[in-house]
Amino acid sequence: MYDGNHLARTLRAASSGRESATFSTDPATGQTTSSGALWERAERVASALVSLGVEPGDRVAVQAEKSLGVLELYLGTILAGAIHLPLNTAYTAAEIGYFLSDASPRLFVCDPSRQNEFADVISGAEIKSVLTLDADGNGSLTEKVESAAPFQGPAPRGADDLAAILYTSGTTGRSKGAMLTHGNLASNAETLRDLWQFTKEDVLIHALPLFHTHGLFVAINITLVAGGAILLHRAFDPDAILADFNRATSLMGVPTFYTRLLAHPDLTQDSIASMRLFVSGSAPMLADTHREWQARTGQTVLERYGMTETCMNTSNPYEGVRKPGTVGLPLKGVELRITTAKGKVLPRGEIGGIEVRGPNLFKGYWNMPKKTAEEMRPDGWFITGDLGHIDDDGYVTIVGRSKDLIISGGYNIYPKEIEATIDQIEGIVESAAFGVPHADFGESVAVAIVREAGGTISADDIMAKISGELARFKLPRKIFFVDALPRNTMGKVQKNLLRSGKI
Ligand code: MCA
Numbered sequence: 001m002y003d004g005n006h007l008a009r010t011l012r013a014a015s016s017g018r019e020s021a022t023f024s025t026d027p028a029t030g031q032t033t034s035s036g037a038l039w040e041r042a043e044r045v046a047s048a049l050v051s052l053g054v055e056p057g058d059r060v061a062v063q064a065e066k067s068l069g070v071l072e073l074y075l076g077t078i079l080a081g082a083i084h085l086p087l088n089t090a091y092t093a094a095e096i097g098y099f100l101s102d103a104s105p106r107l108f109v110c111d112p113s114r115q116n117e118f119a120d121v122i123s124g125a126e127i128k129s130v131l132t133l134d135a136d137g138n139g140s141l142t143e144k145v146e147s148a149a150p151f152q153g154p155a156p157r158g159a160d161d162l163a164a165i166l167y168t169s170g171t172t173g174r175s176k177g178a179m180l181t182h183g184n185l186a187s188n189a190e191t192l193r194d195l196w197q198f199t200k201e202d203v204l205i206h207a208l209p210l211f212h213t214h215g216l217f218v219a220i221n222i223t224l225v226a227g228g229a230i231l232l233h234r235a236f237d238p239d240a241i242l243a244d245f246n247r248a249t250s251l252m253g254v255p256t257f258y259t260r261l262l263a264h265p266d267l268t269q270d271s272i273a274s275m276r277l278f279v280s281g282s283a284p285m286l287a288d289t290h291r292e293w294q295a296r297t298g299q300t301v302l303e304r305y306g307m308t309e310t311c312m313n314t315s316n317p318y319e320g321v322r323k324p325g326t327v328g329l330p331l332k333g334v335e336l337r338i339t340t341a342k343g344k345v346l347p348r349g350e351i352g353g354i355e356v357r358g359p360n361l362f363k364g365y366w367n368m369p370k371k372t373a374e375e376m377r378p379d380g381w382f383i384t385g386d387l388g389h390i391d392d393d394g395y396v397t398i399v400g401r402s403k404d405l406i407i408s409g410g411y412n413i414y415p416k417e418i419e420a421t422i423d424q425i426e427g428i429v430e431s432a433a434f435g436v437p438h439a440d441f442g443e444s445v446a447v448a449i450v451r452e453a454g455g456t457i458s459a460d461d462i463m464a465k466i467s468g469e470l471a472r473f474k475l476p477r478k479i480f481f482v483d484a485l486p487r488n489t490m491g492k493v494q495k496n497l498l499r500s501g502k503i
Pocket residue numbers: 207208209212213214215235236254256257281282283305306307308311408409410411441472473474
């Protein structure tokens with residue numbers, strides 16, 4: 001019988017025999033945790049989950065502030081053979097209600113301060129167990145973990161079993177749960193460790209959230225498979241990051257991290273002397289930002305490209321030319337092609353849809369076989385919805401998206417969700433949400449709204465009505481009123497005209 005647990009075994013191998021090595025340091029308190037202590041806690045979490053009736057294949061949803069406890073819950077869930085389902089801490093009760101109903105987790109872990117607010121959606125989704133975890137590691141989950149029975153060993157799981165479900169924006173309808181397998185996560189982590197040359201000597205500044213692919217599967221999984229360490233920042237604070245540069249080797253961030261660091265006067269070549277790698281992704285980094293970073297620090301940011309559904313697809317090389325404005329070359333084992341909408345492969349240099357195939361590709365959308373089929377070619381190529389081209393050296397450049405999506409500070413926001421929320425408001429005929437350039441976040445949300453004839457509802461009224469429904473990062477930064485939305489002959493709203501200010 002298979003007696004392992006594919007992902008947990010892969011993530012743990014590098015620290016086996018080096019249990020006393022530091023895994024994480026809290027920069028605020030200086031408190032350190034060894035890799036042995038991390039896994040010992042994760043095993044206790046797994047025992048606690050089993051005692052609650054969590055079985056292999058069950059979902060364990062968590063919306064909790066960033067802490068080591070969240071990481072222990074992730075690893076404990078994997079050891080128990082269950083499926084980790086992390087949720088953005090900014091989500092409102094209404095948003096959480098959708099995820100709980102759709103994924104029907106066996107257990108939901110949330111911050112104690114929000115348990116009452118979630119009571120209705122928890123009972124609506126018929127969640128059997130709810131536990132709490134706060135930013136300092138306190139809560140009923142911790143109490144359960146502390147009294148947990150000895151660990152009985154990981155639940156057997158193989159490469160094709162699910163390890164996580166991450167919800168991602170949908171261009172129509174609601175968010176889709178991307179099902180990621182043990183094999184997807186393990187192979188991507190090992191490939192990136194090798195490509196970016198992560199070793200047990202590495203110390204990564206970790207300032208990303210733990211509920212997305214970038215902060216969890218790229219940053220944490222790579223560090224674990226390399227046997228390295230993290231400086232676990234609770235949030236992104238340029239002063240605190242700069243203060244850590246002299247004891248770290250690497251940083252992973254969204255472009256907003258880099259533009260904010262560039263605005264800091266203390267960022268100099270000397271300040272980053274011990275750093276060997278700066279990675280950027282989740283959103284396009286302007287070629288100007290690349291050049292400015294090079295000029296200020298003497299180092300070149302390594303940009304890579306991924307998706308929740310695919311983990312990482314491409315990366316600029318560690319050794320070799322990193323081309324600003326490109327996302328580099330397909331990763332080892334990953335195939336990438338440029339096609340027409342019908343899937344005809346285009347010659348090098350031509351712009352078309354980016355499709356990928358490989359061991360990194362997810363298993364499909366949770367409970368949405370039709371959606372999965374729509375985005376997958378019969379021979380296994382995934383249609384990313386990104387548009388790009390490949391140059392003569394094989395480097396991929398992303399030039400836009402065929403999907404209607406706004407990426408703000410690395411968070412994906414789908415216009416359809418904002419429009420649907422606004423259109424429900426009395427006095428509104430229809431709306432169109434779209435992205436506009438934003439110096440800090442790359443893009444921000446603007447909405448054009450058509451009011452009923454003679455209507456007087458104001459932008460403030462609209463903001464007040466949608467604030468309780470949508471997470472704050474999704475809220476429009478600009479609302480304006482138009483007599484009618486511009487449409488083409490097919491009836492499609494021409495957002496490019498709204499964006500250009502011509503309407
Ligand atoms: C915060 N706010 C935002 C954003 N973040 N508004 C728009 N876009 C954002 N990204 C708003 C808050 O709602 C709040 O508004 C105000 O800004 C201050 O909030 P605060 O939390 O203090 O903001 P911050 O700490 O300055 O956060 C900015 C940030 C953060 C550090 C850039 O957004 C962040 O960590 N982004 C990374 C997201 C990420 O990990 N993406 C990876 C996805 P108010 O005052 O109105 O309440 S994975 C992925 O995309 C793929 C797989 C890939 O390739 O990696």
